[in-house]
Every structure is written in C-alpha cells, then in structure tokens.
Amino acid sequence: MDAARFPVPPRRRVLWCAGIVAVLFLALAAVVHWRHGAGLRHELLALPPDDVTGRPALVRYALAEAQPLFAARCASCHGANGQGDVSNGAPSLTDGHWLYGAGRVSDIERTILFGIRAGNGRTRNLAEMPALGQAGLLQPAEMRNVVAFLQSLRNRNSDADAAAQGRATYAGKGHCGDCHGADAKGSTDLGAPDLVAGKYLHGGGAQELYESLFLGRHGVCPAWYGVLTLGEIRALAVFVHEAAASAPAAPAS
Amino acid sequence: MARHASALPLLGAVVGLLVALPGGLLRPAERPPSAVPDGAVALVNGRPILFDDYVEQTERETALPFRQATPAQRARVLREMVDEELLVQRSLALDLPENDTDVRQALVGGVEAQVSAPVLARPIDDTALRAFYNAHRADYATQGAMRVRNLLLHVGGYADADQTTSQAMEDAAEAAYQLRAGTPVAAVMEHYGFTDAPKADAGAQFDFAAKLHLGDALFAIADTMSSGDVSDPVAQPDGVHLLLMSDRRKPHVAGFESVRAAVYAAFRKARQADAQAANMLVLRRGAQILLAPGAAE
Numbered sequence: 238m239d240a241a242r243f244p245v246p247p248r249r250r251v252l253w254c255a256g257i258v259a260v261l262f263l264a265l266a267a268v269v270h271w272r273h274g275a276g277l278r279h280e281l282l283a284l285p286p287d288d289v290t291g292r293p294a295l296v297r298y299a300l301a302e303a304q305p306l307f308a309a310r311c312a313s314c315h316g317a318n319g320q321g322d323v324s325n326g327a328p329s330l331t332d333g334h335w336l337y338g339a340g341r342v343s344d345i346e347r348t349i350l351f352g353i354r355a356g357n358g359r360t361r362n363l364a365e366m367p368a369l370g371q372a373g374l375l376q377p378a379e380m381r382n383v384v385a386f387l388q389s390l391r392n393r394n395s396d397a398d399a400a401a402q403g404r405a406t407y408a409g410k411g412h413c414g415d416c417h418g419a420d421a422k423g424s425t426d427l428g429a430p431d432l433v434a435g436k437y438l439h440g441g442g443a444q445e446l447y448e449s450l451f452l453g454r455h456g457v458c459p460a461w462y463g464v465l466t467l468g469e470i471r472a473l474a475v476f477v478h479e480a481a482a483s484a485p486a487a488p489a490s
Numbered sequence: 491m492a493r494h495a496s497a498l499p500l501l502g503a504v505v506g507l508l509v510a511l512p513g514g515l516l517r518p519a520e521r522p523p524s525a526v527p528d529g530a531v532a533l534v535n536g537r538p539i540l541f542d543d544y545v546e547q548t549e550r551e552t553a554l555p556f557r558q559a560t561p562a563q564r565a566r567v568l569r570e571m572v573d574e575e576l577l578v579q580r581s582l583a584l585d586l587p588e589n590d591t592d593v594r595q596a597l598v599g600g601v602e603a604q605v606s607a608p609v610l611a612r613p614i615d616d617t618a619l620r621a622f623y624n625a626h627r628a629d630y631a632t633q634g635a636m637r638v639r640n641l642l643l644h645v646g647g648y649a650d651a652d653q654t655t656s657q658a659m660e661d662a663a664e665a666a667y668q669l670r671a672g673t674p675v676a677a678v679m680e681h682y683g684f685t686d687a688p689k690a691d692a693g694a695q696f697d698f699a700a701k702l703h704l705g706d707a708l709f710a711i712a713d714t715m716s717s718g719d720v721s722d723p724v725a726q727p728d729g730v731h732l733l734l735m736s737d738r739r740k741p742h743v744a745g746f747e748s749v750r751a752a753v754y755a756a757f758r759k760a761r762q763a764d765a766q767a768a769n770m771l772v773l774r775r776g777a778q779i780l781l782a783p784g785a786a787e
Contacts, residue, residue: 286542373751455611
C-alpha cells in the first residue's frame with residue numbers, strides 16, 4: 238500500500254462509507270414513509286366517508302393529520318377541545334348533539350365542506366333564529382313567558398303561569414315549533430337545537446335565552462371547500478367524529 | 491490500493507440498490523386504474539364530481555343512508571349528476587352567462603348571497619336600530635285620510651251668465667260664511683249655484699286618493715284643514731271651489747315599537763345594500779372598463 242497516494246487513514250474511510258450508507262438509508266426510510274402516507278391519504282378519500290371509522294389505521298392517520306388543522310382552523314371558535322363557546326354561539330363538537338345530520342362522518346364532512354350560512358349554494362341554510370323581539374313579532378312579556386316555558390322543560394322555572402303562557406306562545410304566536418318541533422326537541426334537518434336537552438348555543442340562563450329570542454341568532458360556520466384539501470377536510474371530519482364518540486357525556490348548559 | 495479499488499464498485503452497487511429499491515422492490519401504494527382524483531366519484535371532462543355531493547344526493551333521492559342505497563339507485567343518481575355536469579359545461583360552451591338572462595340573474599344572485607352572508611350573520615344592535623328609525627322617520631309615517639266635499643261654482647253659471655270671476659269669488663265667500671255659520675250645505679248650494687265637482691269623492695279616502703281626486707292645488711289646501719273646516723274660495727280654471735272637511739286624520743310618524751318589524755327589515759336591507767355597494771366598488775377598482783365614445787355610465 239502506498240500511503241502517499243491514500244493519505245486518509247483506513248478507519249476514517251470506513252466512517253465515511255458508513256455515513257453515506259446511513260444517509261441513504263434515512264432517505265430510503267423517508268421515501269417509504271412518504272409513500273405510506275400517500276397511500277393512507279388516498280385510502281382515506283377512496284372510501285365512503287362513513288366507512289373510514291371501521292379502519293383503525295386510517296382513523297389514526299386522520300387524527301394525526303387533523304390535530305394541527307383543528308387547532309389552527311376550528312379551535313378559535315369551537316375551543317381547543319371542541320367544547321364549544323357560548324360567547325360566539327359555536328356549538329360543542331363533543332357532546333353528541335348535532336345541529337345537522339346524525340353525527341356521521343359524512344354529515345360532519347358536509348358541514349366542513351360548505352359551512353353553515355356561508356353564502357354558497359350548498360351551505361346549510363334552511364332556517365335561522367328570527368329576531369322575535371327586535372322585529373316586533375313578540376312583546377317583551379311574551380318573550381319572558383317563553384323563557385319561563387323553556388326553563389320549565391328542564392325543571393328550572395317555578396312560575397307555572399308564566400310557563401303555561403309561554404307554552405301557548407311557543408305553539409302559537411311565536412311559531413317556535415315550526416323549527417324546534419312541537420316537542421321542542423329540535424330538528425337536525427333545519428339546524429334547530431334541541432331545547433329539551435338544553436343545548437343552547439348562546440347559553441341557557443334566563444338572560445341569554447331572552448337575548449336569543451330578542452336578537453335572533455345567525456351563526457356562521459365558514460365553508461372550507463377550496464381552502465383546505467379534500468383530504469384535510471375528511472381528516473377533520475373523522476377527527477370531530479372520533480372526538481364526539483370518545484368524549485364523556487357532558488352536562489347540558 | 492487494489493483492495494480500495496475493488497471496494498468502490500461494491501459501494502456503488504449498494505448505493506444503486508438502495509436508490510432502486512423504492513421504485514421497484516417495495517410494494518407501491520395501490521392506485522385505481524382510473525384517473526379520478528381522491529375525493530371525487532367521477533371526472534367529467536376534467537371536472538370532478540365530489541364524492542360528498544354524491545352521498546348527499548343519493549341520500550336525498552333515496553331517503554336512505556348511503557350504505558343502504560342499492561347499486562342501481564346509486565348508479566341512477568350518479569348518472570343524473572354526470573348529466574347535470576355535462577349540461578352545466580354545455581351552458582358554458584353556449585356562453586349562457588352572456589346570453590341567458592335567467593342564468594345571469596342566478597349568477598348575480600349567487601355572488602350577492604356570498605357578499606350578504608357575513609353581513610346578515612352580524613347581530614343587530616338595538617341602539618343602531620333605533621338610530622336607523624330616527625334617521626328614516628318619514629318612511630314610517632302613516633297615511634293620512636280625509637272625508638272632504640268639493641263644491642264647485644261655475645263662473646257665469648245658469649243664474650247669471652254675465653257673472654265674472656271676481657263676482658263668483660264674492661258669492662263663494664258669502665257661501666263660505668254661511669256654511670261656517672251652520673247653514674245647511676244643500677241650502678247654500680241651491681242659493682249660490684254650487685254643484686259637487688266632477689271626480690269628487692265625498693267618502694273617506696286616503697291622502698293619496700284624495701290628491702288624485704282634488705288635484706295638487708286643492709289637495710295642498712285640504713292638507714292644512716282640520717275636521718269641520720270650510721276653506722276660503724279657490725279660483726281654478728273650471729270655476730270657484732269650496733272645500734268642506736268633515737273628517738281629517740293627518741299623517742303621523744308611527745312610534746318605533748309599532749313599526750319595529752318594518753324598521754328591522756329595512757335595516758337589514760340597508761346593511762345588505764351597503765355590503766353590495768362596497769363589493770361593487772372593489773370589483774370596479776380591479777376591473778378595466780372601457781366605454782365607447784359618447785357613452786356615459
């Protein structure tokens with residue numbers, strides 16, 4: 238061996254070779270990981286939305302993908318844990334009660350895609366809470382009676398006369414049953430909350446209920462179609478679905 | 491040196507193998523044979539039909555959860571959706587947005603709905619509502635109503651063919667004095683030669699109807715009268731008029747609470763109009779609009 242032509246010691250050459258091989262293996266691992274992710278991404282969208290939850294690997298993938306998306310896009314209204322926020326009327330996503338649909342992945346995905354009262358043609362926008370007071374449709378005393386009636390549904394009112402009058406207003410002049418149902422249990426076709434379960438978007442206290450009746454409510458959920466990819470939207474839908482399925486039962490507001 | 495020279499090709503072989511493995515030996519991600527992108531159920535001339543829309547449409551048409559819809563049902567829905575997409579694309583090829591007023595209106599409506607959505611979502615402050623009412627009180631004035639009798643004395647009437655207008659005015663003034671003193675109308679009319687004016691309506695009528703019947707000049711006088719008043723003589727081209735106001739209800743601005751619904755609706759409409767105007771401003775600022783010589787906007 239001619240040491241003058243090969244000045245690098247043998248041991249260092251071995252280390253160089255080992256380093257190159259290590260880098261190449263890392264590159265290989267990254268490629269494998271990317272292709273695996275691409276495969277999961279494809280499979281997540283290839284399945285009908287309601288079939289995804291039957292694939293644990295896909296669910297895990299979706300949860301991992303959706304976690305930062307939820308934090309960045311949804312938490313500002315719905316809360317970091319999806320618990321909702323009565324100050325802005327954003328519903329809880331984990332209490333098992335849904336304004337629209339039955340809480341399936343497809344139902345949730347539809348809401349994320351096209352929003353609620355978001356202005357596009359496919360948005361959910363069949364009804365809104367009218368400003369019964371502001372528009373002069375009900376008088377203050379009538380609204381107070383309706384509040385008494387609503388609170389009586391959850392055994393929180395002691396004025397039976399007011400509740401009875403409120404019930405009459407609910408069924409008659411107020412036309413409340415047109416959306417919330419004659420039994421006040423809401424309508425997931427119209428997005429009208431269940432008033433018996435106490436799922437009030439803006440709070441269930443007497444003052445909050447009165448304000449809802451007086452001011453009306455016209456909450457907006459933005460449409461994410463065109464903003465997020467279809468894969469991201471699917472992942473978010475699975476994320477919300479799983480969050481609701483795994484959350485402990487929450488007390489009514 | 492010979493040992494190192496033989497090691498280099500071996501190293502190169504290993505590197506080459508590592509580069510080749512991802513493309514060949516490892517199992518590639520499964521891909522369907524078609525080129526339909528993920529999240530779509532079909533591609534029509536390159537335009538996707540969303541799988542979510544397909545699910546929604548199937549459930550709506552079959553009234554069944556998607557899973558329970560039969561393959562035949564799903565196929566029918568998909569065929570309809572493909573047909574619709576083809577027709578939409580055909581409409582663009584036919585330039586319907588340019589030529590069909592219904593299509594244009596629908597497109598305009600769609601844009602306006604998007605502009606209005608966030609505006610309508612904002613709750614309305616009651617203070618703002620009252621301020622709007624105060625700024626537009628005239629819009630909430632109720633219609634006045636009157637029951638007025640319009641008596642006419644033809645100049646040179648049958649009793650005195652040589653009567654002049656000034657003489658007729660004197661007669662009418664005397665008649666007005668008599669009426670104010672309580673003399674029955676029929677007697678005054680007969681004595682001085684008055685008749686009911688044509689188009690006169692002695693019944694109760696809203697101000698706008700009264701204006702039509704009386705004309706602008708006589709209505710302006712009637713508008714100042716109260717119940718029981720008799721006007722001074724008014725010379726008109728057809729003769730001298732006397733107005734007898736038996737019942738007058740002047741217009742008044744309705745109280746806020748009584749017109750809340752109208753104020754609320756008008757306020758929302760005004761908000762929408764402001765949003766649309768702002769949107770048009772933005773669109774115009776970004777647009778290149780050329781007008782032909784002589785044309786003006």
